[in-house]
Amino acid sequence: MGSFGRFLLKRSLQGVVVILGVISVLFVLRYVTPGSPVDFIAPLDASDATRRRIAESLGLNQPLYVQYGDYIVSLLQGEMGYSYRSRTAVAPRVFAKLPATLELAVAATVVAVILSIPLGVISATRRHTGPDYAATVFSFLGISTPNFWLGVMLVILFAVQFGAFPTSGRPVGLLDALGHLVVIAGPERGWALPLNVGSFVAAMQNWLLHVTLPAITLGTYFTALITRLTRSGMLDELGRGYVQAARAKGLPTTLVRYRHALRNTLIPVITVVGLQLGTLIGGAVITEAVFDWPGLGSLIIDAINNRDWPLIQGSLVVIGAGFVVVNVVVDALYVRLNPRVLE
């Protein structure tokens, strides 16, 4: 096994341990929070016998380690129990909300990357000029602004005053919009591809209109953060010997900047972005609240307000595990791009 393979194995095992920790913490949390689940399920006038039956059906009469074991086994089978409120299975509900949150997070990341890297590069290559100061002020403001307030202000300005965007909601999902392209060409309808481009464009437009303000709301902090990182990283790299050597060889400035300096700048940027993904999910929760975006965040807030523990637990397991997996991937990517750290 190569050194990269060993690294990947070790890092993945660590990830598994952390996910197990996440699951265990949530299990413990359930026992230290006040109130028994029976209270939420049983009617107010339930007899003791009924309450005991409910406790039994939830497995609460078992010793803790049995409950813990059952919980782990059911998680491995992809089950997360049943909601106390609606009595529906938790797992399908959590996964049904996942696409909305993911597309919001991806849209915000796309906005952030498209804006921030050029901004950071311009800022670094034209140091102490108007654009540099503008980018610096922007990034400082972006880091200091609470995103939910930014969202409310964007709604007041662009949705209420100018009417350019809807104030809230997500009538069409990205996958549904893309589906207009796929479903048409199926075996039942024949493969003749009468591509319904019109309905696809309409659905995409609708999605874009609804996602724009939330994506800006969620993406601004990251745009600001990555701009700062790119600027300072680029300044470091441009001062290094290899850049001067490349220039002295007569390579064009743009090639040296983008092919050499920017590449090396992006390595630490990727790590920080990976580490900040948790913040992105946290930000998504509150952005969803501002825009009534029907994702995991809205689900968690509803679940907490209803004290619906299985639903809270299921959502948090998915978020925690997802974060750990992404971090392992980011670490692997970092090592791939920068093999020196293995030595």
Next chain:
Amino acid sequence: MIRRLLDAVTGRLSPRTVQNLRSEFDTSPLTKVGVGILVVVLVTAVFAPLLAPWNPEAQNLDRSQQPPLGFTRAENQTTQETVDGEVQLIQETVQVNATVAHPLGTDGLGRDMLSRVVYGARTSLVVGVLGTLLAMLVGVPVGLVAGYYKGRVDDALMRVADVSLAFPSLVLAIALVGLFGQAAVEVPDPLVTTGLAAAIRGVTSLPGGLAYPTGMPATFTLPGTVILVVGIVNWVWFARVARGEALGVRDEEYVKAARSLGGPDRFIIRRHVFPNSITPVLVLATIQIAAIVLLESALSFLGFSGTTLSWGFDIAQGRQYQTTSWWIAAMPGLAIVLTVIGINLVGDWLRDALDPGIEGEGGGV
């Protein structure tokens, strides 16, 4: 004035540190801006009962949704009038004008926005400072022990830290507040209970010849659960920084010397490792105050705070009036941005002057 205040605070630091702080302060105009903002916010928070023009909770429905100075608001009014014995409904648009008595306008219940922004500073700073202290109190010892002992202790504690990091802080915070409830403590406000506020306010008057209202809230709501939760959620950052420092310090000659002289570990950690790890912890603390101020405002915005005098809470209120009265959400948000900018500028100053070698910024809610 600010310079003298700083000298008083920095009197206990080493001469080299003080000199670095001073030269950085003197050469950077942004630092002066940051310290200035922070002093203003601090004074506002402490002396809120003296500075707020009105009681922040006092409602006045006749004056609801008044715009801030320089703006007007158009309102559709329907009035009944009896013309020739018949009742007629008359619809007209009236302009609601700003008044000097409410320079930042009023909210939907006619409460003075300026007074609410002034009182909101208290909630933000109290939660920010106490939450950060709690996070430090938990995180720093854990980090120092992990870094000092290395090996298995370190591995175990750092895995715990990883688990803690796997939850986005806002998500974990709402889950904890939601599950443990929103306990809040009513703390008596000494400026009001001693009669000081009433006495001072009695002899001053508002612009426009209005008398200064004297009945200010006698208690201040301390959102207890929120402080605990933001502390618990953020301990891990302190643990990581303290660990990194301890890892470096443990191999220094003076620590080795102390160990070879038979000094017990507890003593060495407290006497040698801790004081030599404190600089980056202090810089991190500044950044964390900003992060916690943002976290508190997010929790209040979502309705998980236990107090109704908070910038985040007012922004949520303002959403209900977003079609008519933008200032209700705008003013408290501007206060948050200004405060966080102030804290971040001070954080940059400390980082540049003390060079602790940590990256990061307060923010990300």
